Amino acid sequence: MERKIRLKSLNPHITCKICRGYLIDATTVTECLHTFCKSCLVKHLEEHNSCPTCEIVIHQSHPLQYISFDRTMQDIVYKLVPNLQQNETKRERDFYRRRGLPYPKANTDKMPEKDVYDFPMNTTTKDENTDCHRSDEQVNILLETNQTNHLKPMKRKFIRCSAQATVTHLKKFVAKKLFNNTDRYKEVEILCNEEILGKDHTLKFVCVTRWRFKETPLKLVYRPRQEF
Template structure:
């Protein structure tokens, strides 16, 4: 069993953590603000804002948090830009990147000489880096996604027929534009018409998987007895939790806006109820009745075969008859 399936059985929903509980991992010890241009000391792996740690190490060669010696003479040689940590801070703190880029553009507009001293490819330093470049998403932006139907791996008793299934004796005919539009615009129920295999939607990044399941139920007229599972297209072993938002999925699966966010959904029919037993008869009574009837048939067959054997013995012939279809042989 995959690990994701085991976790799904143990967890009804994902655990949410407040940003305030992570502040001590995202803030600078020197300025108490969120990391900007996060820089890490390679000796002790403590991180600070670059504009905070550089002036500090120009006065001393020890880490401000643990007092470890960074370097004997040139401590600035033992610090490195931490792009991964900075990316996490921008993703976890809403609006931080946008506000920082605006602040830098305002500064360089007031100080054109400082802007000219930067290299041409220093877009981030000049404040010209957008959210799209770092693949950072916000709750209020729109995300394009596609939802494709896939047959369950364990097929239900009467699954919806796939669109690409054709009779073997039918010749393949090219699908014209009107037929393609009609097929993709069909919104009837599963049992009433053709199932739409692919849909394109544009939703806010805050839309959750629960909202998408409601959309599928309303389009196909499904009640709550039908089970709907939603997957990311390239990871169909992991069922997405209902409280996952589109922004969460984009981060988890590293969606890069190169195309629609591809999702796959499956519909499982409800299990049919077992037929109830006849009124006044329990399962034990039925078993006893069947056993008694089988015993009577066996005894009747044995008596008939014994009579035949007696008649044959009078004629000087010996036989080994088989009793009915039970496969039991009786020798006389």
């Protein structure tokens, strides 16, 4: 027997406790699992190191490393709230247009095609969906190693991949290319601006919090873990 549920009865579970609006780029604190809009949470953590809801200390010095994009929650919100995703996309486009800035999701970045590696996240077979997340917002990355460590440089140092790929995805990619063994990904660390990135950080999150207002591509460094 089907039973209709009013959207307002679900609002406490799908709204941000900071801005009181529906969750946009839902981001969860890994310590307590409370979820907020990404922009709201990042702004809060610029001056505080605790969860806005329960006030648990996330991390004394690097709280941004202990939050993670919650794709499942965001998909639920977009499915429950009519036209929310379309309206949010329109607002984003209007925001960049008013400021004379290129819309990042338009994927207009230019790099030499012969040096670009399309990094797939999809593991389905050829008979299934082979989109490989190319319909996602894309991120261009310059992946290089320090000259001071023994890891060899990439033959193709430019990578184009989904903005929803995580640092762990990237570490497994590096392990595959360097050691031909993805199980060795824990031996590799990925850094941005000399800061080690959290394993659950999405590349979109890294762009917003570590590479904001800088030109593409996003520059990352890989190093052997034992150095630390």
